Amino acid sequence: MFGLTEKEVRDKYPEVYQHVKTTVKPERDQNNRTSCRDNWWIFGEARSEMRKALKGLSRYIATVETSKHRTFQFLDAAILPDNMLVTIAHDDAYVLGVLSSRIHVVWALAQGGTLEDRPRYNKTRCFETFPFPAATPAQQQAIRKKAEELDAHRKQRLALPTNSDLTLTGLYNVLEKLRARETLTDTERDVNTRGLVKTLKELHDELDALVADAYGWPADLPTPELLEKLAALNAVHAAEERQDIVQYLRPRYQNPEATVQGLLVEVEGVAAAAAKRPAFPRKTKEQSQAVRQLLRDSARPLTPGQIAQSFTGVGEGRIEDILGLMEGVGQVREVPEVGGYVA
Structure with a gap:
């Protein structure tokens, strides 16, 4: 009403x-x-800001505030979220993919609270402080595709008439046991078979690897080291924001007047964007100039892999050689905490 x-x-x-x-x-x-x-006939609060953010979207990302497992999924815009759902007003599967990755889940568990024995997702501490990667268009598209597969797989298995007794929590209970290589009970084996949980695990593993690549980090970083890197990247973002360099996830909504620089641009036609990547120069001097200009424009540390994916005709090994030469003469410096370079 x-x-x-x-x-x-x-x-x-x-x-x-x-x-x-x-x-x-x-x-x-x-x-x-x-x-x-x-206004006695209107349910609860109008949540005008949330309604404004969701307007025009066909779907949005949601996670249950208090849950044994931290999962994110797309909900249809026709579904009105209640107070127990944390909603992210975005319809891009790239964002869903990053939030669904181990990297974000580790951060959320460290930043959030608990209710009894269940983790709570606090949007201020878990979401607003989380540093997204400086993913290239190609990396964004790979994450986007895998996240769509993950979301579709779960929905498809739970929607089957023969699986009406299965739940998302039940799937992830079995997933955790598979990750721990624990023996499944007869009931859990049944869930694994009907829910295709081994396939769910494969999709998560593949997504984790893609998101880690976007950060330029190994996918199997131990949790303490991963949190250190994320905290360092958070500090980089904070320093950027003090200079009015903001990493918007929805620039046209969050910064419609483009009053400050946005680092993440909503992707329209990723293939076209990739096709416009400049060719890497042939001469060493011009190569170093191109790399230095890219680092200056990014205003954020970039890994050799991210630099290589910004050009055509060059591999990560050659970029590492160029960075080594540039570092030797003081043109760039490495930021070990995040595994990238700045000019």
Whole structure:
């Protein structure tokens, strides 16, 4: 009934109107907040900022605030989230992929709280502080494709009529045991078979490798070292924001006037963007100039792999050689904490 007047509710939905007036209005009449008393037929808070952010999206990303397993998925825009869902107003599977990766889950578990024995996802501590990678268009597209596969796989298995008793939590309970190489019970083997949990594990492993590559880090970094690198990258982002260099996930929504520099651009036509990558120069002097200019424009540390993927006709090994020469003469320096270079 959001957006409807009292009369419109009564005219369009008379049964709902009578039910709400009978069961809700008496309690609202005692509410100390004028807005709640006067708008007694509207459920809870209007959440105008969230509605504004979701407007125009066909889907959005959501995770349950308190959950044994930290999973993210797309929900259709027709679904109105309640207060137990943390919603991310984005429809790009690249964002879903990064959030679904081990790298983000490790960060969220370290930053968030707990309720009894279950982790809680706090958007301020877990999401807003999380440093996204400086992924190239090609890396974004690879993550995007894998995240779509992951989301579709889970939805497809849970939607089967024969799997009506399966749940997302049940799938991930088995997934955790597979990762730990523990013996499955008969019930868990059944879940594994009908839910294709081994395939779910493969999709997660492949996604983790793609996201780690976007950061320029090994996929099997121990948790303490991974948290150190993320904290260092968070500090880099904080320093950038003090200079009005902001990593927007939805630039056209968050920064429509383009008043400050945005580092992540919403991708439209990734193949076209990749086709416009410049050819890597042939002469060493021009190569170092091209690399230095790229590092200056990025305003963030870039790994040799990310630099190589910004050009055509060059491999990561050659970029490492060029960076070594440039570092020797003081043109670039390495930032070991994040495994990248800055000019």
